[in-house]
Amino acid sequence: MEIALALLVGCFFTVSIYLLLSKYVIRILLGVAILGNAVNLLIFTAGRLTKEIPPIIPEALQVPDGIIANPLPQALILTAIVISFSFFAFLLVLGYRAFQDLNTDDTDSMRFAEPVDEPNPPLGY
Amino acid sequence: MASKGPEITDVTGILVNADLQLADFLIVAPVVIPILFSALLLMLRTRPATQGRIAIIGMALLALACFGLLQRVLDTGPVTMTMGRWVPPFGISFSVDIAGALLAFTSSVIAFVGSIYANSTASKLEMRYGFYPFFMAMMAGVSGAFLTGDLFNLYVWFEVLLISSFGMIVLGSEKNQLDGTMKYAFLNLVATTMFLMATGYTYGLTGTLNMADIWTKVNSGLLEGPVTTIAVLFFLAFAMKAAAFPMNFWLPASYHTPKFLVSAVFAGLLTKVGVYALLRVTLMLFADQRDLFAEIIAWIAALTMIAGVLGALAQNDIRRIFGYLVISGIGTMLAGLAIGSVTAITGILVYAVHSMIVMTALYLAAGVVGRMMNSNDLRQVGGIYAASPMFAAGFLILALSVSGLPPTSGFWGKFILVKATVELGAWWLTAAILISGLLTSIAIFRVWIFTFWRGGPSGTRDGAEAWKVEPLNQEYQLAAFISLGVLVLATFALGVFPEVLIGTAADGAKGLLYPTGYIESVFGGTQ
Numbered sequence: 001m002e003i004a005l006a007l008l009v010g011c012f013f014t015v016s017i018y019l020l021l022s023k024y025v026i027r028i029l030l031g032v033a034i035l036g037n038a039v040n041l042l043i044f045t046a047g048r049l050t051k052e053i054p055p056i057i058p059e060a061l062q063v064p065d066g067i068i069a070n071p072l073p074q075a076l077i078l079t080a081i082v083i084s085f086s087f088f089a090f091l092l093v094l095g096y097r098a099f100q101d102l103n104t105d106d107t108d109s110m111r112f113a114e115p116v117d118e119p120n121p122p123l124g125y
Numbered sequence: 126m127a128s129k130g131p132e133i134t135d136v137t138g139i140l141v142n143a144d145l146q147l148a149d150f151l152i153v154a155p156v157v158i159p160i161l162f163s164a165l166l167l168m169l170r171t172r173p174a175t176q177g178r179i180a181i182i183g184m185a186l187l188a189l190a191c192f193g194l195l196q197r198v199l200d201t202g203p204v205t206m207t208m209g210r211w212v213p214p215f216g217i218s219f220s221v222d223i224a225g226a227l228l229a230f231t232s233s234v235i236a237f238v239g240s241i242y243a244n245s246t247a248s249k250l251e252m253r254y255g256f257y258p259f260f261m262a263m264m265a266g267v268s269g270a271f272l273t274g275d276l277f278n279l280y281v282w283f284e285v286l287l288i289s290s291f292g293m294i295v296l297g298s299e300k301n302q303l304d305g306t307m308k309y310a311f312l313n314l315v316a317t318t319m320f321l322m323a324t325g326y327t328y329g330l331t332g333t334l335n336m337a338d339i340w341t342k343v344n345s346g347l348l349e350g351p352v353t354t355i356a357v358l359f360f361l362a363f364a365m366k367a368a369a370f371p372m373n374f375w376l377p378a379s380y381h382t383p384k385f386l387v388s389a390v391f392a393g394l395l396t397k398v399g400v401y402a403l404l405r406v407t408l409m410l411f412a413d414q415r416d417l418f419a420e421i422i423a424w425i426a427a428l429t430m431i432a433g434v435l436g437a438l439a440q441n442d443i444r445r446i447f448g449y450l451v452i453s454g455i456g457t458m459l460a461g462l463a464i465g466s467v468t469a470i471t472g473i474l475v476y477a478v479h480s481m482i483v484m485t486a487l488y489l490a491a492g493v494v495g496r497m498m499n500s501n502d503l504r505q506v507g508g509i510y511a512a513s514p515m516f517a518a519g520f521l522i523l524a525l526s527v528s529g530l531p532p533t534s535g536f537w538g539k540f541i542l543v544k545a546t547v548e549l550g551a552w553w554l555t556a557a558i559l560i561s562g563l564l565t566s567i568a569i570f571r572v573w574i575f576t577f578w579r580g581g582p583s584g585t586r587d588g589a590e591a592w593k594v595e596p597l598n599q600e601y602q603l604a605a606f607i608s609l610g611v612l613v614l615a616t617f618a619l620g621v622f623p624e625v626l627i628g629t630a631a632d633g634a635k636g637l638l639y640p641t642g643y644i645e646s647v648f649g650g651t652q
Contacts (some may be wrong), residue, residue: 020315027517028311037316039322046329076277076328080321083284087314090291095312098303112304113382114445121573122504122583 011040036084047073165263177244220274224633245604305382367399385492393485429456451543470634476538528566
């Protein structure tokens with residue numbers, strides 16, 4: 001089971017890196033979304049996949065009886081999902097606003113902050 | 126407030142029984158204060174008249190809390206507080222040692238000075254859109270990153286400071302800013318996601334996220350798995366955050382676009398958080414693994430230094446020059462990381478404190494130049510020496526400091542790092558630091574000559590009437606005088622009396638390299 005998920009995580013990373021390398025903002029955005037999910041799945045797999053009972057301690061006992069599923073990765077992923085979701089929302093709005101104002105979604109032509117045809121700095125007075 | 130609370134029957138034996146002292150809350154105060162003030166300012170965002178002053182109070186409280194914490198850590202050694210009073214490694218720990226407290230204190234002072242400057246420049250519109258809440262939240266993230274003792278928690282603080290910095294950098298929504306923010310936001314997000322990836326691997330391998338626990342497991346020698354790979358991944362992620370070559374391009378693309386104050390605090394604080402994370406994780410947690418790729422770090426350091434300063438020589442815009450100088454400074458600190466001796470780490474900490482002060486001051490000075498000349502272009506500025514000799518003198522001290530010349534704080538940081546490279550016999554690294562220092566002084570004195578010494582914009586005849594600069598309003602003049610004055614005095618004072626800083630940094634370096642006190646504070650279970 002871990003192997004299958006590890007391969008899936010690998011696929012996710014491949015796809016996201018391919019998309020991140022694009023110069024169009026919308027593809028980069030998709031790449032970011034998939035990258036976040038790839039990492040979430042990675043953490044999930046790193047926490048070991050056990051086909052065990054939920055981590056609930058029976059009423060009569062003080063410690064769990066035998067092996068239980070690992071609840072911690074789910075807490076980590078939940079945090080990471082919320083964070084990556086909010087970041088994605090911000091980037092989506094930013095990308096759209098940039099498209100409206102800069103009139104391009106091609107990162108090669110986004111050269112407002114660093115103009116291409118800038119003259120050389122002064123050499124003397 | 127020795128909290129007695131209701132008696133809890135601890136059947137599992139994983140709760141700390143010691144009473145919490147009021148002084149223990151000092152450990153979390155540098156995070157709690159900015160969060161509370163951020164919420165308060167968010168509620169008051171429709172009343173811009175009071176915002177600036179409240180923010181100054183908040184930053185002052187933060188600085189006081191950080192100072193108290195630094196004093197405490199210097200007195201008693203590393204301190205730990207674990208949330209929910211669980212026994213580590215369960216629960217999220219805040220562990221503070223000298224290195225973390227020193228940097229947290231410096232950054233809070235920078236933020237305090239920044240809030241004084243901001244009070245005179247923040248427009249009503251910016252305040253309505255939440256400039257101060259973002260600033261406060263960013264400080265919560267910065268302090269949290271310096272103080273936490275949990276790897277995943279470090280990731281969360283990184284994201285807190287990142288999302289609030291997005292808000293600060295894009296505020297105003299000019300074309301330049303949108304363009305700069307695109308690059309800043311995407312590349313920083315990818316860097317933090319890589320950090321999360323490395324954290325996931327660490328958890329899979331060690332089964333823990335508490336830094337002290339990870340240190341124990343990594344150094345037990347029983348760990349089997351790709352530990353070095355994880356260390357390299359962490360290095361890659363944090364080096365990207367710190368803007369090391371060849372992942373530095375987001376910094377000069379974005380730091381000259383927002384308000385002057387915003388670029389000042391970014392340049393002062395954010396890249397240094399990356400350096401701190403490198404020290405904490407790559408150096409402290411994965412010490413043996415770092416040795417394996419120390420030579421690669423050395424190459425990256427040398428390239429960062431030289432590429433940064435060459436970039437600075439090729440720019441017109443003053444803030445873009447400073448952006449490249451920030452990168453060059455990061456390279457200097459990475460050189461210390463490559464060596465990893467006590468001397469080298471002392472040098473990194475001294476240099477980090479110096480760099481926080483000086484880079485913030487330089488960007489604020491660029492803001493004053495921008496107000497006086499309505500431009501930040503080397504060809505269109507000039508004549509400020511005649512208009513304000515005191516400002517010119519202050520800038521000269523900053524220029525000396527950033528080039529690493531005495532009598533300023535920059536000299537000591539570079540001096541110790543050079544000493545560390547000589548001790549190890551890494552001559553080419555020594556050469557790289559010295560050459561980058563020389564080129565930095567050329568770059569920064571070009572700025573000084575063009576902006577202050579030359580009689581006016583490009584083409585002004587020598588000996589012509591002094592160029593008329595824009596008059597500054599009283600309030601702005603006072604704020605700029607105070608904020609720049611404090612920073613210039615700080616770098617000068619640390620240059621003349623460096624003993625306290627160097628002594629503290631040396632203790633911090635020992636704490637990072639031999640973290641037994643840190644580990645004991647986490648597992649001692651007394652806090």
